[in-house]
Each structure stands twice: as C-alpha cells, then as structure tokens.
Amino acid sequence: MPVKMMIHAIELRHIRYFVAAAEHGSFRKAGAAIGVHQSAFGRRIRDLEHHLGAALFHRHNGGVSLTFAGQRFLRRARKILRSIGDGMLDVAAIGRSEHxxxxxxxxxxxxxxxxxxxxxxxxxxxxxxxxxxxxxxxxxxxxxxxxxxxxxxxxxxxxxxxxxxxxxxxxxxxxxxxxxxxxxxxxxxxxxxxxxxxxxxxxxxxxxxxxxxxxxxxxxxxxxxxxxxxxxxxxxxxxxxxxxxxxxxxxxxxxxxxxxxxxxxxxxxxxxxxxxxxxxxxxxxxxxxxxxxxxxxxxxxxxxxxxxxxxxxxxxxxxxxxxx
Incomplete structure (x- = not known):
C-alpha cells in the first residue's frame, strides 16, 4: 500500500488501542479499560497491523507482547497521542480565550x-x-x-x-x-x-x-x-x-x-x-x-x-x- 494511502487509512482510535494493549499486555484488559468489546478491539489491532504491513504483537495464552516492530512503533504512537492531546488542550484554551x-x-x-x-x-x-x-x-x-x-x-x-x-x-x-x-x-x-x-x-x-x-x-x-x-x-x-x-x-x-x-x-x-x-x-x-x-x-x-x-x-x- 502506498505510504499516503496507509496514513489516511489509520485512525486515531487504532493508535489509542495499540498503546492501551501495549500497556495492559492484553486485548481483553485494554478493551475493558477503554470500553470496547475484546473482539472489536482485536479487529482494530489487526486493521492497524494490516495498514502498517507489520505484526505489532505476539499473541499467546497469557495475553500479548510487543514484537520488535511494535516496540519501535510504541514510542512514536505515544508521542502522537501526546501531541494531539496537547493540541486539543491548546485549542480548547483558545476557544475559552485563555490564550x-x-x-x-x-x-x-x-x-x-x-x-x-x-x-x-x-x-x-x-x-x-x-x-x-x-x-x-x-x-x-x-x-x-x-x-x-x-x-x-x-x-x-x-x-x-x-x-x-x-x-x-x-x-x-x-x-x-x-x-x-x-x-x-x-x-x-x-x-x-x-x-x-x-x-x-x-x-x-x-x-x-x-x-x-x-x-x-x-x-x-x-x-x-x-x-x-x-x-x-x-x-x-x-x-x-x-x-x-x-x-x-x-x-x-x-x-x-x-x-x-x-x-x-x-x-x-x-x-x-x-x-x-x-x-x-x-x-x-x-x-x-x-x-x-x-x-x-x-x-x-x-x-x-x-x-x-x-x-x-x-x-x-x-x-x-x-x-x-
């Protein structure tokens, strides 16, 4: 998939689900924390892996663990979420005329x-x-x-x-x-x-x-x-x-x-x-x-x-x- 198409296909929720799964070590626990059913949560992770063209998690009975690609992506994913969060706070402050x-x-x-x-x-x-x-x-x-x-x-x-x-x-x-x-x-x-x-x-x-x-x-x-x-x-x-x-x-x-x-x-x-x-x-x-x-x-x-x-x-x- 061309890079532009790949980027457009990835949604913010994909990244948020990925970070949650990495932090909880389990699709079930991460889904429960976010309020999404485990099966729907797993589908979104698979969609993300498909768009990226790389496996992000090792699946096993005890839960999931990051692959090498997943470890590399986690740092960037967290940075993306922080940046978006800061941007939302900044825009909200502007809307309230605080800045x-x-x-x-x-x-x-x-x-x-x-x-x-x-x-x-x-x-x-x-x-x-x-x-x-x-x-x-x-x-x-x-x-x-x-x-x-x-x-x-x-x-x-x-x-x-x-x-x-x-x-x-x-x-x-x-x-x-x-x-x-x-x-x-x-x-x-x-x-x-x-x-x-x-x-x-x-x-x-x-x-x-x-x-x-x-x-x-x-x-x-x-x-x-x-x-x-x-x-x-x-x-x-x-x-x-x-x-x-x-x-x-x-x-x-x-x-x-x-x-x-x-x-x-x-x-x-x-x-x-x-x-x-x-x-x-x-x-x-x-x-x-x-x-x-x-x-x-x-x-x-x-x-x-x-x-x-x-x-x-x-x-x-x-x-x-x-x-x-």
Missing amino acids: GHVRIGIYSSIASGFLAELLRRYVDQYPNIQIDLIDDNPAEHVSRIRQLRLEAAFVTGEREWPDCERMSLWWERVFVVLPEDHRLAGRDEVEWRQLAREKFIVNEAPPGQEVHDYLVQRLAAFGYHPEIQVQHVGRENLLPLVALNRGLTVVSEAMTAARFPGILYRPIAGEVLPFCALWSARNDNPALLQLIELGRSMAKSSVPPPPSSIEASAELSQSRGQLQ
Missing part, C-alpha cells in the same frame, strides 16, 4: 476614558492573551481588517465602512489645548467663535490631517480659514509646543489625562465625538469575539452624551474631522 493573540487598531488616546477601561478589563479577564496595539488612521485600519491582519479598530465617527461590522460604543467631548496664560484660560469652556482668529498646530502623522480638516470645517462657519501649521513631531511633543505659544490644538477627552507643564484643557461647547468598534464578520478569532462582547456590555452601562451635544455629534460624524 490567543488580538491585534487592535486605535485612533484615540488610551491614557483614560472608555477605551483605557475596556483594555484594562480585557487584560484582567484574559491575562494570557497577547495584545498588539496599532496606531494609524481609520482607512488603514479598515484595510487591515478586511485582510484579516487586524482583529478590530476603535475609530471616531458613525459612518458605515464596507465589509466591516460596526458598533457604537462611547463618546468624548472635544477640548482645545491652551497655554496657561492664554486670554481664554479663565473660562470653564470656550466656543468656536472665540477661536476663529487663533493659530493652530497639528501633527504630520495621523491624525494630523484629520484634525486639520476638522478645524477648517468648524471654523469656516465664522468666515475664517484658520492658520494651521504642521509640526514634524509626535503626539507627546505637540502639546509642549502649545506651552511655547506655537499655536493651539484640539484633542478628544481621553487625551486630557496627559499632563504637561504650561498648558490647559478647556472643553469646546457642544462638541462631542462618537467612537465605534470596527471588525470583520469573517474573523472568527475567539479573542476578538470576547473583546467585542466586553465592549458591548460596557457600552450598555455607559453614560449617554448630554442632550446639547447630540446634534453636534450627528453633524460631526458626517464630516471628515477625526481627533486624537
């Missing part, structure tokens, strides 16, 4: 807020799951999700993305970042019209372009095209530039947990950003499913946005504006 790997795209700060709490609870519940966080713009996240290179992404807005599942999760207020000696520093909140003549700064990297477009769109209503300078620095260095009076910038609420000398955060009246989760229905990673369920559970108990912000949120979701 695994999940890649998450983010477009918001994880310094505080809903996303930070979601990740904290997820790590607490599934400490053995490896989490990779990828910071990029929504279009790149969606591309990776479609290619199953990313399990989920958390982005701003409420638009539908083709080939992606979407679930609204939370909202954040929008804050302007001011130098501590700015003329608006004494206010509890500011309005867009008060920012119309200000100079702004944004990052070159995401979400810099989206912040730029967001500012242009919001301030155009007051007849001004804002002066916006692109800074070739990372997020962690953009806010200190505000303290140096290089310009103002805007961030979402989660980012306000980051404290830098010389700056203040002030909410912009009526501005709120909705955030949602995106993922592919084709992705059956159990770690992803657990993350989505946890997010859904948290969203049900989260505080809704203030009534004055709902209209602004709906309008903003239609624009290109998306923040840190």
Whole structure:
C-alpha cells in the first residue's frame, strides 16, 4: 500500500488501542479499560497491523507482547497521542480565550476614558492573551481588517465602512489645548467663535490631517480659514509646543489625562465625538469575539452624551474631522 494511502487509512482510535494493549499486555484488559468489546478491539489491532504491513504483537495464552516492530512503533504512537492531546488542550484554551493573540487598531488616546477601561478589563479577564496595539488612521485600519491582519479598530465617527461590522460604543467631548496664560484660560469652556482668529498646530502623522480638516470645517462657519501649521513631531511633543505659544490644538477627552507643564484643557461647547468598534464578520478569532462582547456590555452601562451635544455629534460624524 502506498505510504499516503496507509496514513489516511489509520485512525486515531487504532493508535489509542495499540498503546492501551501495549500497556495492559492484553486485548481483553485494554478493551475493558477503554470500553470496547475484546473482539472489536482485536479487529482494530489487526486493521492497524494490516495498514502498517507489520505484526505489532505476539499473541499467546497469557495475553500479548510487543514484537520488535511494535516496540519501535510504541514510542512514536505515544508521542502522537501526546501531541494531539496537547493540541486539543491548546485549542480548547483558545476557544475559552485563555490564550490567543488580538491585534487592535486605535485612533484615540488610551491614557483614560472608555477605551483605557475596556483594555484594562480585557487584560484582567484574559491575562494570557497577547495584545498588539496599532496606531494609524481609520482607512488603514479598515484595510487591515478586511485582510484579516487586524482583529478590530476603535475609530471616531458613525459612518458605515464596507465589509466591516460596526458598533457604537462611547463618546468624548472635544477640548482645545491652551497655554496657561492664554486670554481664554479663565473660562470653564470656550466656543468656536472665540477661536476663529487663533493659530493652530497639528501633527504630520495621523491624525494630523484629520484634525486639520476638522478645524477648517468648524471654523469656516465664522468666515475664517484658520492658520494651521504642521509640526514634524509626535503626539507627546505637540502639546509642549502649545506651552511655547506655537499655536493651539484640539484633542478628544481621553487625551486630557496627559499632563504637561504650561498648558490647559478647556472643553469646546457642544462638541462631542462618537467612537465605534470596527471588525470583520469573517474573523472568527475567539479573542476578538470576547473583546467585542466586553465592549458591548460596557457600552450598555455607559453614560449617554448630554442632550446639547447630540446634534453636534450627528453633524460631526458626517464630516471628515477625526481627533486624537
């Protein structure tokens, strides 16, 4: 029999019966231990010997003993069973999300807020799951999700993305970042019209372009095209530039947990950003499913946005504006 046909003909039970017979030294005792009648047990052993083309046992009145071929095969048979057993335990652990790997795209700060709490609870519940966080713009996240290179992404807005599942999760207020000696520093909140003549700064990297477009769109209503300078620095260095009076910038609420000398955060009246989760229905990673369920559970108990912000949120979701 060709080797491929021989391998396909051998079933896992053949190997399990063989190891049991070798350990018990008797077909009758091995069959009783497994719960198989002696005659059926013996037939399976003969089938295995036929497929292998070699006798595995010497039969005698006292039971059975291994032939030379049987002794050679026993070590490998035990290794096969151990490997399959370990594999089954591993897969079962993945199914329970005890182990695994999940890649998450983010477009918001994880310094505080809903996303930070979601990740904290997820790590607490599934400490053995490896989490990779990828910071990029929504279009790149969606591309990776479609290619199953990313399990989920958390982005701003409420638009539908083709080939992606979407679930609204939370909202954040929008804050302007001011130098501590700015003329608006004494206010509890500011309005867009008060920012119309200000100079702004944004990052070159995401979400810099989206912040730029967001500012242009919001301030155009007051007849001004804002002066916006692109800074070739990372997020962690953009806010200190505000303290140096290089310009103002805007961030979402989660980012306000980051404290830098010389700056203040002030909410912009009526501005709120909705955030949602995106993922592919084709992705059956159990770690992803657990993350989505946890997010859904948290969203049900989260505080809704203030009534004055709902209209602004709906309008903003239609624009290109998306923040840190």
